[in-house]
Amino acid sequence: MQMSEAAVLTEVEGIRDANEKLAEGWRLLAVTVKTSPANNEQYTHFVLGKPAEPTSSGQVFLSKHVREKYPVKE
Structure with missing residues (x-):
């Protein structure tokens, strides 16, 4: 997944x-x-995601922040 x-x-x-x-x-x-600004130590940072999930109607549910950032015409 990208x-x-x-x-x-x-x-x-x-x-x-x-x-x-x-x-x-x-x-x-x-x-x-x-790098932590408090003590200048480095740490590993992970970014994880979940894909949009189909609803019972077959449509895809997108979270509010995704809908606001990428408006979809219906």
């Missing part, structure tokens, strides 16, 4: 949290290294 296909995004720090999200059905989209 970032553009994700209807919902989340970000976590650390392998344990990333593995929990993967077990919940999230898909890994990116792994980066960030």
Whole structure:
């Protein structure tokens, strides 16, 4: 899955949290290294996403922030 296909995004720090999200059905989209402004230490940062899910009517449900960012003509 690519970032553009994700209807919902989340970000976590650390392998344990990333593995929990993967077990919940999230898909890994990116792994980066960030630096804490407080102590200048680096940490691993994971970006995960879930695709849009079809509704019972066969339509795809998109979260509010996705609908606002990418308006769809009906």
